[in-house]
Amino acid sequence: MTTRTTRGRVLGAVAVAATGMVAGAVWAGCTRSARRQGKDPTPRPTASPSPAVLGLPMLLLEAHLPEQASARYQAVRVEPDGSVTLGDSLQAPALPLQNWPGHYRTAVAFDHGLWARAEQTAAPDSQPALHRVLVRRLGGGAGAEVAIEVGAAQPAALHLAAGGLFVGSAGRVAWTDLGRPAAPTTLVERDMAYKEYDIFVRHGDRVLAIDDVVTPMLADWFRVQAGRAPERLGDFTMPGLINGHYDLAALVPGPGPDEWRVYVVAPYGIMSGWGQELAVLPIRKDKLDVPEHMLLNGGGGPGVEEHVDRGTHKPERLTTGTEFTAFTGLTVAPDGHVLVAAGERGVLVFAATLAGKPTVLPGVCHDVIGFEGRLFALCQEPAPGGAPAGAAPAGAAAVDAGVGAGVLLGLKLEGESVVEVSRTRLPALYRRFVN
DSSP states (O other), rough: OEEEOOOOOOSOOOEESSSSOOHHHHHHTBBBBBOOSOOSSSSSOOOOOOOEEEEEEEEEEEETTTTTEEEEEEEEOOOTTTEEEEEEEEEEEEETTTSSTTOOOOOOEEEETTTEEEEEEOOTTTSSSEEEEEEEEOOOOOOOOOOEEESOOOOEEEETTTTTEEEEEBEEEEETTSSOOOOEEEEOOSSSSBEEEEEEEEEETEEEEOOBBSEEEOEEEEOOOTOHHHHHHEEEOBOOOOTTTTEEEEEEEEESSTTEEEEEEEEEETTTTEEEEEEHHHHHEEEOOOOTTTTTSSSSSSSEEOOOTTTOOOOOOSSSSSOOOOOEEEEETTTTTTEOOOOOTTEEEEEEEOOOOOEOOEEEEEEEEEETTTEEEEEOOOOOOOOOOOOSSSGGGGSSSSSSOOOEEEEEEETTTEEEEEEEOOOOOOOOEEO
């Protein structure tokens, strides 16, 4: 599974409120909630079936730009034959950036029909803004929306795993069991008020939480199991970056026992220019197995680097193509190939080792995801009137403006390449899979 950053201290007295009786089906795959309405703040759900029973084969797409105060979402059901059916279209408020007036971000998570999103709630003018996480099930599941109050710290990232909800904020990782709603429990707390945990990535029973900006960049490693609090197996310092940060991550099992690989994308900007790293980092016996004080963009890192010269604005190093475009999506196929969405360069397909040049599926693609053994990409068709395909107007109209219709592609690997096997036109230009 791949997660990207969204770019919040003490959760305070965290309370849980429900808008009605919480059915087990809601918690097994739910997201979104409502304000407390004077009811018993301790829901009493029925016994919750396992997520495997209740889980729906669904994807959730997001359309949002930083200037927009709300985000648009599209539910997509994946049929047994790999075809897709469009479901509900939804809209939700985004989170105001606390240090950048007029700009917003989202903190959302989705897993097999369960949708969690963070929102800011009203507060007296003399008090800091408060936040809550809203949880609901999409796809026709019965039950009420549930609100989990999380206090003044703005959530930077959410993640759903094994029937629980992770909440990342500045210096803190918290968790709550959605089968037995209660105040979120602090799993990790660090004295780093301006450094947020804003990447969660999972495979199987392992979850990695990354504080992705400003050295030292820290990560915490958990084992998850349904019905139990996550077990913190350890923490480690991620390789440093010169004026850079981690933006994307994907976690997969490694070749040996008790071994994992985390693939990362890390953009940077330094005096000589700017660029991005695509690297693979091994985790062995619950420890990050890389040289101490290693720099990803210091030369000789465990991956590939693309770099643009600041003086000429010309690329000096590219994995493929002639123009630099940002890596905006990352996933790992079941056979180990690494897929990267690279904007106007399309989808790049790398070997598991990242060695050699990637193959390319041409087009304009913004995100990629692996889901139940299948591969999908969020792309866009050529823009009308000859406008650049990747162009995006500012303001609220940007999601729907004519910048090239959004399409959901079904993909399949053939040897070292990926090919398109299905194409579904979308009602808006969606740029992100929520996971």
